[in-house]
Amino acid sequence: MGATKTDHFTNKQNSIAMxxxxxxxxxxxAILEYLIKVDTCICGDIVNELPLAQPTVSQHLKELKNAGLIKGDIEGNSICYCIEEKVLDKIGEYFKTLSSKLAIKNSKCC
Amino acid sequence: MGATKTDHFTNKQNSIAMxxxxxxxxxxxAILEYLIKVDTCICGDIVNELPLAQPTVSQHLKELKNAGLIKGDIEGNSICYCIEEKVLDKIGEYFKTLSSKLAIKNSKCC
DNA sequence: ATTGTATATTGCAATATTACGATAGAAGTA
DNA sequence: TACTTCTATCGTAATATTGCAATATACAAT
Structure with missing residues:
Protein backbone atom coordinates (compact mmCIF):
# COMPACT_ATOMS: atom_id res chain seq x y z
CA MET A 1 0.00 0.00 0.00
CA GLY A 2 1.49 3.33 1.06
CA ALA A 3 -1.19 5.37 -0.66
CA THR A 4 -3.54 7.37 1.49
CA LYS A 5 -7.22 6.44 1.11
CA THR A 6 -8.44 9.99 0.56
CA ASP A 7 -11.76 8.98 -1.02
CA HIS A 8 -13.19 7.87 2.29
CA PHE A 9 -12.79 11.19 4.04
CA THR A 10 -14.49 14.54 3.62
CA ASN A 11 -13.05 17.26 1.41
CA LYS A 12 -12.43 19.40 4.45
CA GLN A 13 -10.54 16.64 6.21
CA ASN A 14 -8.46 15.95 3.14
CA SER A 15 -7.66 19.58 2.52
CA ILE A 16 -6.63 20.24 6.12
CA ALA A 17 -4.54 17.09 6.11
CA MET A 18 -2.89 18.21 2.88
CA ALA A 30 11.69 27.40 8.32
CA ILE A 31 10.82 28.64 4.83
CA LEU A 32 7.49 30.02 6.01
CA GLU A 33 9.10 31.73 8.98
CA TYR A 34 11.75 33.26 6.77
CA LEU A 35 9.18 34.52 4.30
CA ILE A 36 7.39 36.20 7.18
CA LYS A 37 10.55 37.61 8.71
CA VAL A 38 11.65 39.46 5.59
CA ASP A 39 8.65 41.73 5.22
CA THR A 40 8.92 42.40 1.53
CA CYS A 41 9.07 39.05 -0.11
CA ILE A 42 12.68 39.14 -1.09
CA CYS A 43 13.50 37.02 -4.04
CA GLY A 44 15.91 34.22 -4.05
CA ASP A 45 18.06 33.82 -1.03
CA ILE A 46 15.96 31.19 0.66
CA VAL A 47 18.53 28.61 -0.35
CA ASN A 48 21.25 30.42 1.61
CA GLU A 49 19.09 30.43 4.71
CA LEU A 50 18.60 26.70 4.78
CA PRO A 51 21.08 23.93 5.55
CA LEU A 52 20.03 22.01 2.48
CA ALA A 53 21.20 21.78 -1.10
CA GLN A 54 19.53 23.89 -3.76
CA PRO A 55 17.57 21.07 -5.42
CA THR A 56 16.21 20.01 -2.06
CA VAL A 57 15.05 23.52 -1.23
CA SER A 58 13.49 23.83 -4.65
CA GLN A 59 11.56 20.66 -3.98
CA HIS A 60 10.29 21.91 -0.63
CA LEU A 61 9.21 25.16 -2.25
CA LYS A 62 7.35 23.16 -4.86
CA GLU A 63 5.45 21.28 -2.20
CA LEU A 64 4.49 24.45 -0.37
CA LYS A 65 3.31 25.83 -3.69
CA ASN A 66 1.31 22.69 -4.47
CA ALA A 67 -0.38 22.98 -1.10
CA GLY A 68 -1.26 26.57 -1.97
CA LEU A 69 0.68 27.98 0.96
CA ILE A 70 3.03 30.12 -1.10
CA LYS A 71 3.18 31.54 -4.57
CA GLY A 72 6.14 32.50 -6.69
CA ASP A 73 6.27 35.28 -9.22
CA ILE A 74 9.03 35.40 -11.78
CA GLU A 75 11.02 38.56 -11.30
CA GLY A 76 13.55 38.68 -14.08
CA ASN A 77 16.26 36.26 -13.26
CA SER A 78 15.06 35.20 -9.87
CA ILE A 79 11.72 34.29 -8.33
CA CYS A 80 9.78 36.18 -5.73
CA TYR A 81 8.13 33.85 -3.28
CA CYS A 82 5.56 34.93 -0.79
CA ILE A 83 2.94 33.50 1.50
CA GLU A 84 -0.67 32.99 0.53
CA GLU A 85 -2.14 34.72 3.52
CA LYS A 86 -5.62 33.26 3.12
CA VAL A 87 -4.40 29.69 3.13
CA LEU A 88 -2.23 30.22 6.17
CA ASP A 89 -5.19 31.83 7.89
CA LYS A 90 -7.36 28.88 6.99
CA ILE A 91 -5.24 26.36 8.81
CA GLY A 92 -4.77 28.62 11.82
CA GLU A 93 -8.50 29.13 12.08
CA TYR A 94 -9.20 25.45 11.74
CA PHE A 95 -7.04 24.54 14.71
CA LYS A 96 -8.28 27.45 16.75
CA THR A 97 -11.82 26.27 16.12
CA LEU A 98 -10.95 22.77 17.23
CA SER A 99 -9.39 24.15 20.39
CA SER A 100 -12.38 26.27 21.26
CA LYS A 101 -14.83 23.43 20.58
CA LEU A 102 -12.80 21.36 22.97
CA ALA A 103 -12.72 24.12 25.58
CA ILE A 104 -16.50 24.45 25.48
CA LYS A 105 -17.07 20.76 26.00
CA ASN A 106 -14.63 20.95 28.89
CA SER A 107 -14.59 17.20 29.08
CA LYS A 108 -13.35 15.94 32.39
CA CYS A 109 -12.41 12.53 31.15
CA CYS A 110 -9.18 10.65 31.80
CA MET B 1 18.20 9.35 1.95
CA GLY B 2 14.58 9.74 3.11
CA ALA B 3 15.55 10.81 6.61
CA THR B 4 14.74 14.35 7.67
CA LYS B 5 17.75 16.44 8.71
CA THR B 6 16.24 17.58 11.99
CA ASP B 7 19.57 18.55 13.55
CA HIS B 8 19.86 21.63 11.37
CA PHE B 9 16.65 23.25 12.48
CA THR B 10 15.53 24.77 15.75
CA ASN B 11 13.68 22.77 18.38
CA LYS B 12 10.61 24.87 17.84
CA GLN B 13 10.67 24.28 14.11
CA ASN B 14 11.12 20.56 14.60
CA SER B 15 8.38 20.28 17.18
CA ILE B 16 5.87 22.21 15.10
CA ALA B 17 6.79 20.16 12.06
CA MET B 18 6.31 16.98 14.08
CA ALA B 30 -10.98 12.49 11.39
CA ILE B 31 -9.91 10.88 14.66
CA LEU B 32 -9.34 14.29 16.28
CA GLU B 33 -12.69 15.57 15.05
CA TYR B 34 -14.43 12.49 16.34
CA LEU B 35 -12.77 12.78 19.74
CA ILE B 36 -14.02 16.34 19.93
CA LYS B 37 -17.51 15.50 18.72
CA VAL B 38 -18.19 12.90 21.39
CA ASP B 39 -17.80 15.11 24.43
CA THR B 40 -16.90 12.44 26.90
CA CYS B 41 -14.05 10.56 25.42
CA ILE B 42 -15.92 7.41 24.57
CA CYS B 43 -13.72 4.38 24.51
CA GLY B 44 -13.18 2.16 21.63
CA ASP B 45 -15.48 2.77 18.76
CA ILE B 46 -13.10 4.92 16.79
CA VAL B 47 -12.45 1.95 14.55
CA ASN B 48 -16.12 1.78 13.54
CA GLU B 49 -16.10 5.46 12.62
CA LEU B 50 -13.23 5.14 10.18
CA PRO B 51 -13.12 3.43 6.80
CA LEU B 52 -9.93 1.63 7.74
CA ALA B 53 -9.02 -1.71 9.21
CA GLN B 54 -8.43 -2.01 12.93
CA PRO B 55 -4.63 -2.38 12.77
CA THR B 56 -4.42 0.70 10.57
CA VAL B 57 -6.48 2.76 12.99
CA SER B 58 -4.39 1.50 15.86
CA GLN B 59 -1.29 2.67 14.04
CA HIS B 60 -2.75 6.13 13.42
CA LEU B 61 -3.69 6.38 17.09
CA LYS B 62 -0.15 5.48 17.99
CA GLU B 63 1.23 8.28 15.86
CA LEU B 64 -1.12 10.82 17.39
CA LYS B 65 -0.03 9.56 20.78
CA ASN B 66 3.65 9.80 19.87
CA ALA B 67 3.12 13.38 18.77
CA GLY B 68 1.51 14.05 22.14
CA LEU B 69 -1.81 15.04 20.60
CA ILE B 70 -3.87 12.39 22.36
CA LYS B 71 -3.55 10.12 25.33
CA GLY B 72 -5.15 6.76 26.03
CA ASP B 73 -6.16 5.43 29.42
CA ILE B 74 -6.90 1.79 29.91
CA GLU B 75 -10.51 1.36 30.98
CA GLY B 76 -11.02 -2.30 31.72
CA ASN B 77 -11.23 -4.09 28.42
CA SER B 78 -11.10 -1.09 26.15
CA ILE B 79 -9.08 2.12 25.98
CA CYS B 80 -10.26 5.63 26.54
CA TYR B 81 -8.63 8.04 24.14
CA CYS B 82 -8.83 11.78 24.47
CA ILE B 83 -7.20 14.91 23.21
CA GLU B 84 -4.28 16.63 24.92
CA GLU B 85 -5.80 20.08 24.93
CA LYS B 86 -2.54 21.91 25.54
CA VAL B 87 -0.80 20.39 22.58
CA LEU B 88 -3.70 21.11 20.26
CA ASP B 89 -3.73 24.67 21.56
CA LYS B 90 -0.03 24.99 20.89
CA ILE B 91 -0.30 24.31 17.20
CA GLY B 92 -3.36 26.52 16.81
CA GLU B 93 -1.57 29.37 18.53
CA TYR B 94 1.52 28.90 16.44
CA PHE B 95 -0.33 29.31 13.16
CA LYS B 96 -2.42 32.15 14.51
CA THR B 97 0.77 33.92 15.49
CA LEU B 98 2.22 33.42 12.03
CA SER B 99 -0.95 34.82 10.50
CA SER B 100 -0.95 37.90 12.67
CA LYS B 101 2.73 38.59 12.07
CA LEU B 102 1.97 38.44 8.40
CA ALA B 103 -1.03 40.74 8.75
CA ILE B 104 1.04 43.35 10.56
CA LYS B 105 3.70 43.39 7.91
CA ASN B 106 0.92 43.77 5.38
CA SER B 107 3.38 43.15 2.60
CA LYS B 108 2.11 44.39 -0.73
CA CYS B 109 4.47 42.25 -2.80
CA CYS B 110 3.58 40.14 -5.86
C1' DA C 1 27.69 34.47 -28.59
C1' DT C 2 29.58 33.51 -24.12
C1' DT C 3 29.59 33.61 -19.35
C1' DG C 4 27.51 33.87 -14.93
C1' DT C 5 23.55 33.58 -11.84
C1' DA C 6 19.08 31.69 -10.28
C1' DT C 7 15.92 28.12 -10.28
C1' DA C 8 13.82 23.71 -11.90
C1' DT C 9 13.96 18.94 -13.33
C1' DT C 10 15.77 14.32 -13.61
C1' DG C 11 17.41 10.22 -11.71
C1' DC C 12 18.58 7.66 -8.02
C1' DA C 13 19.54 5.72 -3.26
C1' DA C 14 18.02 5.58 1.46
C1' DT C 15 14.38 5.71 4.37
C1' DA C 16 9.50 6.45 5.89
C1' DT C 17 4.58 5.88 5.50
C1' DT C 18 0.28 3.54 4.66
C1' DA C 19 -2.49 -0.36 4.82
C1' DC C 20 -3.85 -4.82 6.20
C1' DG C 21 -3.85 -10.01 7.31
C1' DA C 22 -2.38 -12.79 10.86
C1' DT C 23 -1.55 -13.18 15.39
C1' DA C 24 -0.99 -12.14 20.33
C1' DG C 25 -2.30 -10.38 24.84
C1' DA C 26 -5.43 -8.73 28.23
C1' DA C 27 -9.94 -8.32 30.21
C1' DG C 28 -14.68 -9.55 30.49
C1' DT C 29 -18.46 -13.22 30.23
C1' DA C 30 -20.65 -17.73 30.06
C1' DT D 1 -12.03 -23.20 31.74
C1' DA D 2 -13.55 -21.80 27.23
C1' DC D 3 -15.16 -18.08 24.52
C1' DT D 4 -15.70 -13.49 23.05
C1' DT D 5 -14.20 -8.67 22.65
C1' DC D 6 -10.91 -5.04 22.30
C1' DT D 7 -6.56 -3.39 21.16
C1' DA D 8 -1.61 -3.84 19.99
C1' DT D 9 2.13 -5.79 17.42
C1' DC D 10 4.45 -8.29 13.65
C1' DG D 11 5.37 -8.98 9.05
C1' DT D 12 5.05 -7.52 4.58
C1' DA D 13 3.74 -5.25 0.14
C1' DA D 14 2.94 -0.95 -2.18
C1' DT D 15 3.92 3.63 -2.40
C1' DA D 16 5.76 8.20 -0.82
C1' DT D 17 9.27 11.22 0.98
C1' DT D 18 13.85 13.12 1.58
C1' DG D 19 18.12 14.51 -0.15
C1' DC D 20 21.48 15.39 -3.50
C1' DA D 21 24.58 15.23 -7.83
C1' DA D 22 24.09 16.09 -12.40
C1' DT D 23 21.89 18.43 -15.67
C1' DA D 24 18.65 21.60 -17.88
C1' DT D 25 16.45 26.02 -18.44
C1' DA D 26 15.94 30.94 -18.30
C1' DC D 27 17.47 35.41 -17.84
C1' DA D 28 21.14 39.05 -17.47
C1' DA D 29 25.37 41.06 -18.50
C1' DT D 30 29.45 41.43 -20.82
Whole structure:
Protein backbone atom coordinates (compact mmCIF):
# COMPACT_ATOMS: atom_id res chain seq x y z
CA MET A 1 0.00 0.00 0.00
CA GLY A 2 1.49 3.33 1.06
CA ALA A 3 -1.19 5.37 -0.66
CA THR A 4 -3.54 7.37 1.49
CA LYS A 5 -7.22 6.44 1.11
CA THR A 6 -8.44 9.99 0.56
CA ASP A 7 -11.76 8.98 -1.02
CA HIS A 8 -13.19 7.87 2.29
CA PHE A 9 -12.79 11.19 4.04
CA THR A 10 -14.49 14.54 3.62
CA ASN A 11 -13.05 17.26 1.41
CA LYS A 12 -12.43 19.40 4.45
CA GLN A 13 -10.54 16.64 6.21
CA ASN A 14 -8.46 15.95 3.14
CA SER A 15 -7.66 19.58 2.52
CA ILE A 16 -6.63 20.24 6.12
CA ALA A 17 -4.54 17.09 6.11
CA MET A 18 -2.89 18.21 2.88
CA UNK A 19 -1.95 21.55 4.40
CA UNK A 20 -0.71 19.94 7.60
CA UNK A 21 1.33 17.47 5.62
CA UNK A 22 2.94 20.27 3.64
CA UNK A 23 3.87 21.87 6.95
CA UNK A 24 5.12 18.60 8.35
CA UNK A 25 8.77 19.23 7.65
CA UNK A 26 11.08 21.57 9.57
CA UNK A 27 12.58 22.95 6.36
CA UNK A 28 9.16 24.02 5.18
CA UNK A 29 8.37 25.58 8.53
CA ALA A 30 11.69 27.40 8.32
CA ILE A 31 10.82 28.64 4.83
CA LEU A 32 7.49 30.02 6.01
CA GLU A 33 9.10 31.73 8.98
CA TYR A 34 11.75 33.26 6.77
CA LEU A 35 9.18 34.52 4.30
CA ILE A 36 7.39 36.20 7.18
CA LYS A 37 10.55 37.61 8.71
CA VAL A 38 11.65 39.46 5.59
CA ASP A 39 8.65 41.73 5.22
CA THR A 40 8.92 42.40 1.53
CA CYS A 41 9.07 39.05 -0.11
CA ILE A 42 12.68 39.14 -1.09
CA CYS A 43 13.50 37.02 -4.04
CA GLY A 44 15.91 34.22 -4.05
CA ASP A 45 18.06 33.82 -1.03
CA ILE A 46 15.96 31.19 0.66
CA VAL A 47 18.53 28.61 -0.35
CA ASN A 48 21.25 30.42 1.61
CA GLU A 49 19.09 30.43 4.71
CA LEU A 50 18.60 26.70 4.78
CA PRO A 51 21.08 23.93 5.55
CA LEU A 52 20.03 22.01 2.48
CA ALA A 53 21.20 21.78 -1.10
CA GLN A 54 19.53 23.89 -3.76
CA PRO A 55 17.57 21.07 -5.42
CA THR A 56 16.21 20.01 -2.06
CA VAL A 57 15.05 23.52 -1.23
CA SER A 58 13.49 23.83 -4.65
CA GLN A 59 11.56 20.66 -3.98
CA HIS A 60 10.29 21.91 -0.63
CA LEU A 61 9.21 25.16 -2.25
CA LYS A 62 7.35 23.16 -4.86
CA GLU A 63 5.45 21.28 -2.20
CA LEU A 64 4.49 24.45 -0.37
CA LYS A 65 3.31 25.83 -3.69
CA ASN A 66 1.31 22.69 -4.47
CA ALA A 67 -0.38 22.98 -1.10
CA GLY A 68 -1.26 26.57 -1.97
CA LEU A 69 0.68 27.98 0.96
CA ILE A 70 3.03 30.12 -1.10
CA LYS A 71 3.18 31.54 -4.57
CA GLY A 72 6.14 32.50 -6.69
CA ASP A 73 6.27 35.28 -9.22
CA ILE A 74 9.03 35.40 -11.78
CA GLU A 75 11.02 38.56 -11.30
CA GLY A 76 13.55 38.68 -14.08
CA ASN A 77 16.26 36.26 -13.26
CA SER A 78 15.06 35.20 -9.87
CA ILE A 79 11.72 34.29 -8.33
CA CYS A 80 9.78 36.18 -5.73
CA TYR A 81 8.13 33.85 -3.28
CA CYS A 82 5.56 34.93 -0.79
CA ILE A 83 2.94 33.50 1.50
CA GLU A 84 -0.67 32.99 0.53
CA GLU A 85 -2.14 34.72 3.52
CA LYS A 86 -5.62 33.26 3.12
CA VAL A 87 -4.40 29.69 3.13
CA LEU A 88 -2.23 30.22 6.17
CA ASP A 89 -5.19 31.83 7.89
CA LYS A 90 -7.36 28.88 6.99
CA ILE A 91 -5.24 26.36 8.81
CA GLY A 92 -4.77 28.62 11.82
CA GLU A 93 -8.50 29.13 12.08
CA TYR A 94 -9.20 25.45 11.74
CA PHE A 95 -7.04 24.54 14.71
CA LYS A 96 -8.28 27.45 16.75
CA THR A 97 -11.82 26.27 16.12
CA LEU A 98 -10.95 22.77 17.23
CA SER A 99 -9.39 24.15 20.39
CA SER A 100 -12.38 26.27 21.26
CA LYS A 101 -14.83 23.43 20.58
CA LEU A 102 -12.80 21.36 22.97
CA ALA A 103 -12.72 24.12 25.58
CA ILE A 104 -16.50 24.45 25.48
CA LYS A 105 -17.07 20.76 26.00
CA ASN A 106 -14.63 20.95 28.89
CA SER A 107 -14.59 17.20 29.08
CA LYS A 108 -13.35 15.94 32.39
CA CYS A 109 -12.41 12.53 31.15
CA CYS A 110 -9.18 10.65 31.80
CA MET B 1 18.20 9.35 1.95
CA GLY B 2 14.58 9.74 3.11
CA ALA B 3 15.55 10.81 6.61
CA THR B 4 14.74 14.35 7.67
CA LYS B 5 17.75 16.44 8.71
CA THR B 6 16.24 17.58 11.99
CA ASP B 7 19.57 18.55 13.55
CA HIS B 8 19.86 21.63 11.37
CA PHE B 9 16.65 23.25 12.48
CA THR B 10 15.53 24.77 15.75
CA ASN B 11 13.68 22.77 18.38
CA LYS B 12 10.61 24.87 17.84
CA GLN B 13 10.67 24.28 14.11
CA ASN B 14 11.12 20.56 14.60
CA SER B 15 8.38 20.28 17.18
CA ILE B 16 5.87 22.21 15.10
CA ALA B 17 6.79 20.16 12.06
CA MET B 18 6.31 16.98 14.08
CA UNK B 19 2.84 18.04 15.14
CA UNK B 20 1.91 19.10 11.63
CA UNK B 21 3.19 15.84 10.25
CA UNK B 22 1.09 13.88 12.73
CA UNK B 23 -1.92 15.88 11.51
CA UNK B 24 -0.98 15.35 7.89
CA UNK B 25 -3.33 12.46 7.27
CA UNK B 26 -7.10 12.67 6.83
CA UNK B 27 -7.66 9.66 9.08
CA UNK B 28 -5.85 11.40 11.91
CA UNK B 29 -7.82 14.59 11.33
CA ALA B 30 -10.98 12.49 11.39
CA ILE B 31 -9.91 10.88 14.66
CA LEU B 32 -9.34 14.29 16.28
CA GLU B 33 -12.69 15.57 15.05
CA TYR B 34 -14.43 12.49 16.34
CA LEU B 35 -12.77 12.78 19.74
CA ILE B 36 -14.02 16.34 19.93
CA LYS B 37 -17.51 15.50 18.72
CA VAL B 38 -18.19 12.90 21.39
CA ASP B 39 -17.80 15.11 24.43
CA THR B 40 -16.90 12.44 26.90
CA CYS B 41 -14.05 10.56 25.42
CA ILE B 42 -15.92 7.41 24.57
CA CYS B 43 -13.72 4.38 24.51
CA GLY B 44 -13.18 2.16 21.63
CA ASP B 45 -15.48 2.77 18.76
CA ILE B 46 -13.10 4.92 16.79
CA VAL B 47 -12.45 1.95 14.55
CA ASN B 48 -16.12 1.78 13.54
CA GLU B 49 -16.10 5.46 12.62
CA LEU B 50 -13.23 5.14 10.18
CA PRO B 51 -13.12 3.43 6.80
CA LEU B 52 -9.93 1.63 7.74
CA ALA B 53 -9.02 -1.71 9.21
CA GLN B 54 -8.43 -2.01 12.93
CA PRO B 55 -4.63 -2.38 12.77
CA THR B 56 -4.42 0.70 10.57
CA VAL B 57 -6.48 2.76 12.99
CA SER B 58 -4.39 1.50 15.86
CA GLN B 59 -1.29 2.67 14.04
CA HIS B 60 -2.75 6.13 13.42
CA LEU B 61 -3.69 6.38 17.09
CA LYS B 62 -0.15 5.48 17.99
CA GLU B 63 1.23 8.28 15.86
CA LEU B 64 -1.12 10.82 17.39
CA LYS B 65 -0.03 9.56 20.78
CA ASN B 66 3.65 9.80 19.87
CA ALA B 67 3.12 13.38 18.77
CA GLY B 68 1.51 14.05 22.14
CA LEU B 69 -1.81 15.04 20.60
CA ILE B 70 -3.87 12.39 22.36
CA LYS B 71 -3.55 10.12 25.33
CA GLY B 72 -5.15 6.76 26.03
CA ASP B 73 -6.16 5.43 29.42
CA ILE B 74 -6.90 1.79 29.91
CA GLU B 75 -10.51 1.36 30.98
CA GLY B 76 -11.02 -2.30 31.72
CA ASN B 77 -11.23 -4.09 28.42
CA SER B 78 -11.10 -1.09 26.15
CA ILE B 79 -9.08 2.12 25.98
CA CYS B 80 -10.26 5.63 26.54
CA TYR B 81 -8.63 8.04 24.14
CA CYS B 82 -8.83 11.78 24.47
CA ILE B 83 -7.20 14.91 23.21
CA GLU B 84 -4.28 16.63 24.92
CA GLU B 85 -5.80 20.08 24.93
CA LYS B 86 -2.54 21.91 25.54
CA VAL B 87 -0.80 20.39 22.58
CA LEU B 88 -3.70 21.11 20.26
CA ASP B 89 -3.73 24.67 21.56
CA LYS B 90 -0.03 24.99 20.89
CA ILE B 91 -0.30 24.31 17.20
CA GLY B 92 -3.36 26.52 16.81
CA GLU B 93 -1.57 29.37 18.53
CA TYR B 94 1.52 28.90 16.44
CA PHE B 95 -0.33 29.31 13.16
CA LYS B 96 -2.42 32.15 14.51
CA THR B 97 0.77 33.92 15.49
CA LEU B 98 2.22 33.42 12.03
CA SER B 99 -0.95 34.82 10.50
CA SER B 100 -0.95 37.90 12.67
CA LYS B 101 2.73 38.59 12.07
CA LEU B 102 1.97 38.44 8.40
CA ALA B 103 -1.03 40.74 8.75
CA ILE B 104 1.04 43.35 10.56
CA LYS B 105 3.70 43.39 7.91
CA ASN B 106 0.92 43.77 5.38
CA SER B 107 3.38 43.15 2.60
CA LYS B 108 2.11 44.39 -0.73
CA CYS B 109 4.47 42.25 -2.80
CA CYS B 110 3.58 40.14 -5.86
C1' DA C 1 27.69 34.47 -28.59
C1' DT C 2 29.58 33.51 -24.12
C1' DT C 3 29.59 33.61 -19.35
C1' DG C 4 27.51 33.87 -14.93
C1' DT C 5 23.55 33.58 -11.84
C1' DA C 6 19.08 31.69 -10.28
C1' DT C 7 15.92 28.12 -10.28
C1' DA C 8 13.82 23.71 -11.90
C1' DT C 9 13.96 18.94 -13.33
C1' DT C 10 15.77 14.32 -13.61
C1' DG C 11 17.41 10.22 -11.71
C1' DC C 12 18.58 7.66 -8.02
C1' DA C 13 19.54 5.72 -3.26
C1' DA C 14 18.02 5.58 1.46
C1' DT C 15 14.38 5.71 4.37
C1' DA C 16 9.50 6.45 5.89
C1' DT C 17 4.58 5.88 5.50
C1' DT C 18 0.28 3.54 4.66
C1' DA C 19 -2.49 -0.36 4.82
C1' DC C 20 -3.85 -4.82 6.20
C1' DG C 21 -3.85 -10.01 7.31
C1' DA C 22 -2.38 -12.79 10.86
C1' DT C 23 -1.55 -13.18 15.39
C1' DA C 24 -0.99 -12.14 20.33
C1' DG C 25 -2.30 -10.38 24.84
C1' DA C 26 -5.43 -8.73 28.23
C1' DA C 27 -9.94 -8.32 30.21
C1' DG C 28 -14.68 -9.55 30.49
C1' DT C 29 -18.46 -13.22 30.23
C1' DA C 30 -20.65 -17.73 30.06
C1' DT D 1 -12.03 -23.20 31.74
C1' DA D 2 -13.55 -21.80 27.23
C1' DC D 3 -15.16 -18.08 24.52
C1' DT D 4 -15.70 -13.49 23.05
C1' DT D 5 -14.20 -8.67 22.65
C1' DC D 6 -10.91 -5.04 22.30
C1' DT D 7 -6.56 -3.39 21.16
C1' DA D 8 -1.61 -3.84 19.99
C1' DT D 9 2.13 -5.79 17.42
C1' DC D 10 4.45 -8.29 13.65
C1' DG D 11 5.37 -8.98 9.05
C1' DT D 12 5.05 -7.52 4.58
C1' DA D 13 3.74 -5.25 0.14
C1' DA D 14 2.94 -0.95 -2.18
C1' DT D 15 3.92 3.63 -2.40
C1' DA D 16 5.76 8.20 -0.82
C1' DT D 17 9.27 11.22 0.98
C1' DT D 18 13.85 13.12 1.58
C1' DG D 19 18.12 14.51 -0.15
C1' DC D 20 21.48 15.39 -3.50
C1' DA D 21 24.58 15.23 -7.83
C1' DA D 22 24.09 16.09 -12.40
C1' DT D 23 21.89 18.43 -15.67
C1' DA D 24 18.65 21.60 -17.88
C1' DT D 25 16.45 26.02 -18.44
C1' DA D 26 15.94 30.94 -18.30
C1' DC D 27 17.47 35.41 -17.84
C1' DA D 28 21.14 39.05 -17.47
C1' DA D 29 25.37 41.06 -18.50
C1' DT D 30 29.45 41.43 -20.82
Missing amino acids: LAKALGHPARI | LAKALGHPARI
